Amino acid sequence: MFTYINENFLHAPSTDLSRATVKALINVMLAQAQEIFLEKQTADGKKSGQLAKLASQAAWLYTQAAETVQEYVGKGFFEKVWSLVIQAKASHMASVASFHQANADVDSGSYGIAIARLQLAAKLSAAAVTWAKSFPSSVPANSNLVSEDGASLMEEIKRHQAIVEEQVTTLIRDNDFIYHQGVPNEA
Numbered sequence: 001m002f003t004y005i006n007e008n009f010l011h012a013p014s015t016d017l018s019r020a021t022v023k024a025l026i027n028v029m030l031a032q033a034q035e036i037f038l039e040k041q042t043a044d045g046k047k048s049g050q051l052a053k054l055a056s057q058a059a060w061l062y063t064q065a066a067e068t069v070q071e072y073v074g075k076g077f078f079e080k081v082w083s084l085v086i087q088a089k090a091s092h093m094a095s096v097a098s099f100h101q102a103n104a105d106v107d108s109g110s111y112g113i114a115i116a117r118l119q120l121a122a123k124l125s126a127a128a129v130t131w132a133k134s135f136p137s138s139v140p141a142n143s144n145l146v147s148e149d150g151a152s153l154m155e156e157i158k159r160h161q162a163i164v165e166e167q168v169t170t171l172i173r174d175n176d177f178i179y180h181q182g183v184p185n186e187a
Contacts (some may be wrong), residue, residue, distance in 0.1 A: 021077050024068040031061035049104035055097035062090035077145040088131035091155050095124035112181030118168035125161040132157055
């Protein structure tokens with residue numbers, strides 16, 4: 001639909017139908033769709049490797065959306081709060097991707113690599129928390145968001161962060177006592 005609008009409205013009647021705005025909306029919608037597909041596959045119990053690929057794609061799409069939206073926040077096309085949400089989602093999805101890849105590494109017996117990935121997931125999750133903390137207590141009326149959206153985003157990120165921290169602690173202990181595999185540095 002957005003592609004049709006982008007291709008057929010050469011002279012947009014308003015700024016919300018301009019090529020730049022529609023491109024940003026396309027990026028946001030694709031990222032959201034990928035995230036929903038990831039949630040469905042997670043609920044269906046798909047393998048960690050597949051979930052890692054889906055989450056990685058969602059992170060990449062959110063990063064693309066963040067770049068596009070950030071460019072137009074200053075021009076007044078988007079509210080700053082949308083940029084905060086998308087940045088938080090980009091970091092969160094990158095953390096989820098690293099988390100699922102770590103689980104795939106555990107399944108294949110690569111415990112040291114899994115620890116490094118979980119440590120990266122924890123770092124990315126902390127970045128997502130930082131973005132989510134920036135969410136204002138009262139949002140502009142024209143942003144189509146409500147103040148509770150910030151709390152629910154923070155709750156989602158914190159829940160994931162707790163799981164990552166618990167798993168990295170357990171895996172480090174197991175690696176120290178059982179597996180004795182080296183943990184690579186973040187590259």
